[in-house]
Amino acid sequence: MDIDCLPFRKTGYFSDLICDYIEEKEALETLYNRFPKLENFEAQIKEKKESFSMANRHTLVKSLKNQYEGLGRIRCHC
Secondary structure, three states: OOOOOOOHHHHOOOOHHHHHHHOOOHHHHHHOOOOOOHHHHHHHHHHHHHHOOHHHHHHHHHHHHHHOHHHHHOOOOO
């Protein structure tokens, strides 16, 4: 069976900004540090590990727990 690929841009579903990001347009490089490609993950993880202190991690965990505190009580009647 032949399979054709339709580029994101041609779907009409995504904005120009998102399409430019997916296409890794040079004009957007200042908006992010590394494009999320497999070969960039190791360096990104290392950088975050070195620059994100335990105090920041504890603050993040506390904030996320507070933010999602009531979700366990939500019932879905689907």
